[in-house]
Amino acid sequence: MNTVLKAGTPPLRGRSAEVSALREALRSPRRPGSLHMSFEGAPGMGKSRLLAEAGAVAEASGAEVIRGLHGSHGVFDRPLVVLLDDTHRSDTADARALAALRPSTANVPVVWCTGRRCGSPSSPLESALESVAVSRRSFRLGALDDRAAQEMVGDLLGARPDAALARAAASLSGHPRALRAFAEGLMEEGRVEVGAAACLTRPGIPERLGDLVRRYVQDCSRPCATMLLVASTLGMHLIFGELAEILGAKPSCLLPDLQEAVFSGLLSQDGDDVKFANEPFRDIIRGMVPAAARAAIREQADHYRARQFEEAFAGSPGFPGNAAPGPAAVLLRTPPTHRTAGGVVLSGPCRGPEPAGVPADRRAPAVASVFAPRAADTAPGVPAGPRCAESAGSGAAAIPGWERLTEKQVAAAELAVEGMTNKEIAARLHLSPHTVNYHLRKIFRALSIRSRTELIRLVHAASPAAGLRPAREGLFPGGAA
Structure with a gap:
């Protein structure tokens, strides 16, 4: 791959630490020896761009730069910088070319700058570099701020x-x-x-x-691509048991596909929370799934979530067969055809009907929520009740401990289930990230759970339609279906 900076190339942004390390390496004492600087990251994280910057910095400092190992090289008499991209794809011919180059570099300092995809096994060239370099510095290229x-x-x-x-x-x-x-x-x-x-x-x-995101998916192995397509239909966050059920696979068999998707940059992992890297990526991947297939996948997910809910709350008051009917009974009596379409209600305080005579396009917009079905989606003969997250028809209201949450905590929980980070929740609710973290700890304690992933799993189990994407206007309205 060409690692030469073209005329008019925009400046490199967000990689000041890596560029500073390059400059420091070139200012090191001019004595023979090799330093290996490895830049590792997911596809599209800017490894090639950083190597091109390394070449520009090296040439400005008076060092000689070669790009690649193949070709004829003379004896070098000044510091040398060797740029090698995609070293994880190299073969034994590249390792032999490295061995042939070594005598020419015996009397000069050498900086080997390499770029590789994270998660890939070591190649023959990379193994050879381990024996050549006196020291090594590795940089993991993450997202830009x-x-x-x-x-x-x-x-x-x-x-x-x-x-x-x-x-x-x-x-x-x-x-x-x-x-x-x-x-x-x-x-x-x-x-x-x-x-x-x-x-x-x-x-x-x-x-x-x-096109870029679809190409990333196509570059994945077939099982990994299938997992991504199914997961995109179910929600931003991956619920491992649910995904295994729908794919008809043992959970352990999904681990390699999950790891591949994270290394590809299409998924991100924070502790035990795995989700799509961002909402546009998920939207684009979801758009690759035909509408009929999405409906079938969601129906299968509804049945799985209903079973999970039944198992989780079989002993709770109000469960069918126990003392008195309650929200759980209402939810479980809802036919799957109704549950599939549910999941959108007004968020926040309950709101009464609009005044008569107000045109539809002037009414206050509804804010999406995954915590309760719409009034039209409740079971026949069951009163809809007030349209808010605390209503009797709400899946979340059936979760033991939910009634102890404050309005602010309900809002924070709702946004957390949508996949927002603490920083994003803080911005939406006009709080500090520290306060959001405090509210989440209180939520976890009230619901007897320990993590955000458990919160998502609990809400998904209580509300079978929760995996559907909230019907809210995003940053890319009109995008992928």
Whole structure:
């Protein structure tokens, strides 16, 4: 792969630590020996771009730069920087080329800069480098922070993004190649107007971004791709038992596919919480699944969640066959055809009916929630009751301990189940991340659980439609179906 910086290449954003390390390596005492600097990351994290930057920094410092191992090389008389990309794909021929180059570098300092995909096994070339380098420094390239992501989009568009465009860029979770595809796609499709600021004029997922994500999925093994397609239909977070049930596989058999998807950058893992890297990625992958297949997968998931709910609360008051009918009985009597369509209610305090005569397009918009079915989706003969998360028809209201939560805690739990981070929840509720963390601890204690993943699993079990994507307007409305 070509690692030469082209004329007009935008500046490298968000990699100051790696570039500083490169500069420091080139300022080291000029004595013979080798330093191996390895840049590792998921596809699209900017490894090739960083290698190109390394070449530019090296040439500016007076070092000699070679890109690749094959070809004729003379004897070097000044510091040398060797750029090797995708070393995880190298073979024995590359290892032999390295052995042939070594005599020419015996009397000069050498910095080997390599890029590789994380999670890949060591290649013959990488094993040979282990014996060549005197020391090694490894860098794991992660996502860009929000500021670097906005700067990168601004560089590509030629103007600072406005608030709406900045939010859309932030939803891509700092993925460098996705940000580039997003910005270039906006320009190609005329979705952005560039003046004093870059303004998003027509929301939606650019086709260039969709093509990139679909290519990532196609590069995965077939079992991993199948798992991603099914998981995208069920929700942002992966519920392991549910996924294994639908795929008809033992949970242990899914581990390699799960690991591959995380290494590919399509999923992210934080402790025991595994979810899609970001909502646009999930939307695009979900759009690869035909509508009929999505409906069949969701129906299968509904049956699984209903069984989980029955097993979890079989001994609770109000469960069918126990003392008095309650919310659990209401939920379990709901036919699957009704449960499949449920999952959207008004969030927050209960609201009465709109005043008569108010046009439909002027009424207050409904905010999506996964905690209760719509009134139209309740079982025949069961009163709908007030349309709020605490209503008798609510799946969440059937969870033991839910009634002890405050309104703010209910809101925090709802956003956590949607897949938001503490920082995102804090911004939505106008709290500090520390306060959100405090509320989540109180929620976990009240519900007798220990983690966010258990909260998601509990709510999904209590509300069979919870895995459906909330019907709220996102940053990319009109995007993938």
